[in-house]
Amino acid sequence: MNGDNDHNYCPLFVKYARKCIDNIQMVSEVDTINFCAGGLYKECPFYRVVNKVGDVCEMVDICVIYKDISRSNFKKFIGITNRFCFSTNNVNCKRYQVKRRGETPPPDLMPE
Numbered sequence: 601m602n603g604d605n606d607h608n609y610c611p612l613f614v615k616y617a618r619k620c621i622d623n624i625q626m627v628s629e630v631d632t633i634n635f636c637a638g639g640l641y642k643e644c645p646f647y648r649v650v651n652k653v654g655d656v657c658e659m660v661d662i663c664v665i666y667k668d669i670s671r672s673n674f675k676k677f678i679g680i681t682n683r684f685c686f687s688t689n690n691v692n693c694k695r696y697q698v699k700r701r702g703e704t705p706p707p708d709l710m711p712e
Contacts, residue, residue, distance in 0.1 A: 610641030612650060620646040632674055645681040657690035659699055664707055684711045 612619040613636040635644040648654060657663070665680070684693040691697075693711040698704070 608637075608639050610636045610644065610647055612647060613637065613641070618646075620644075620650050643678065643682065645677065645686065648681075648686055654686055655688050655690070657685045657693070657696060659690075659696055660685050663695060664705075665695060665709075665711065680711055 618636060635641050641647050642653070649656060649660065663685070684690050695705040695709055695711055698709065
């Protein structure tokens with residue numbers, strides 16, 4: 601496994617180093633290797649943000665939930681980001697709606 605040119609590995613997973621960390625500045629150590637070292641990498645939120653793949657919520661860079669959940673529960677993070685952060689459904693995110701009104705969302709407000 602070299603990660604450099606094997607299409608089953610994320611192109612950001614180079615020689616066992618996750619290049620996405622350089623751009624994202626955060627990573628969950630739990631369950632991420634399944635995405636880095638397999639065909640699932642195209643569903644990884646970090647890969648999608650770095651490569652600007654698909655729809656990305658304009659507020660993802662400042663979203664506390666995006667950053668906090670990514671560190672604690674990667675499977676939950678994948679579900680939430682695919683449902684809200686990386687889809688046109690972001691307009692239905694509770695945090696997005698509060699922010700669009702010019703208010704600050706409570707730290708514990710979840711997208712749904």
